[in-house]
Amino acid sequence: MIEIKDIAYWYENKDNPLFENVNLVFEKGKSYAIVGRSGSGKTTFLSLIAGLDKPKSGEILYEGEAINRIGLTRYRNKDVSIVFQSYNLFTYMSALENLMTAMAITGASHSGDREYAIEMLKKVGIDEETAKKNVQHLSGGQQQRVAVVRTMCCDALLVVADEPTGNLDEANTKEIIELLQDLAKSQGKCVIIVTHEPDVAQMCDVQYVLKDRQFQMID
Numbered sequence: 436m437i438e439i440k441d442i443a444y445w446y447e448n449k450d451n452p453l454f455e456n457v458n459l460v461f462e463k464g465k466s467y468a469i470v471g472r473s474g475s476g477k478t479t480f481l482s483l484i485a486g487l488d489k490p491k492s493g494e495i496l497y498e499g500e501a502i503n504r505i506g507l508t509r510y511r512n513k514d515v516s517i518v519f520q521s522y523n524l525f526t527y528m529s530a531l532e533n534l535m536t537a538m539a540i541t542g543a544s545h546s547g548d549r550e551y552a553i554e555m556l557k558k559v560g561i562d563e564e565t566a567k568k569n570v571q572h573l574s575g576g577q578q579q580r581v582a583v584v585r586t587m588c589c590d591a592l593l594v595v596a597d598e599p600t601g602n603l604d605e606a607n608t609k610e611i612i613e614l615l616q617d618l619a620k621s622q623g624k625c626v627i628i629v630t631h632e633p634d635v636a637q638m639c640d641v642q643y644v645l646k647d648r649q650f651q652m653i654d
């Protein structure tokens with residue numbers, strides 16, 4: 436679904452590229468982990484896949500079409516959903532309002548369907564009463580579940596997650612990764628997770644390490 440063709444990237448104020456000659460394919464229905472030492476460029480790589488920045492050379496194809504041709508704004512809105520370490524929910528809204536807003540902004544097929552949003556939240560253990568509370572009154576684990584449900588409710592087929600369990604305890608970590616796995620297995624999405632936690636990486640179908648400017652598959 437995503438094809439990385441010979442990309443390189445560097446920041447202008449740095450001497451060396453973070454990565455170069457990168458060729459990778461990410462498929463639908465699979466989860467991927469990207470690991471690597473701090474500062475190796477994992478978040479930067481995710482930002483390129485998510486269309487938040489452009490590679491210096493090479494190109495990224497989504498369903499066979501260069502994302503530049505699709506248009507980065509359109510690609511980000513329609514095709515990509517992002518899960519952040521810090522949840523990135525609208526903090527002045529309830530969980531339910533967050534979902535309704537995300538569906539409306541992205542023009543999701545369930546846009547406007549309140550009952551659907553409530554049902555989806557129930558699936559991850561957030562009852563209707565909790566769903567109507569301001570998200571700041573929810574625990575970190577609950578907020579991240581809302582963020583993952585947000586990606587479930589939107590039609591985007593590509594889900595990228597940057598350290599999605601960085602602020603969570605072991606039990607919540609397992610639950611969030613299982614939910615992300617389920618997005619790949621049940622909804623046929625392509626899930627790419629950056630993590631520094633080996634346990635999280637091992638739960639994914641495919642693991643890559645970013646090392647010496649290259650991505651190497653871990654057996």
Ligand SMILES: Nc1ncnc2c1ncn2[C@@H]1O[C@H](COP(=O)(O)OP(=O)(O)OP(=O)(O)O)[C@@H](O)[C@H]1O
Binds near residue numbers: 475
């Ligand atoms: N906007 C920027 N301008 C210049 N350099 C940057 C910028 N953003 C990141 N960097 C540098 O690029 C390198 C890669 O950063 P990046 O955040 O992609 O790494 P990472 O592997 O995700 O690290 P971590 O695991 O610590 O989150 C780092 O040396 C960082 O300081």
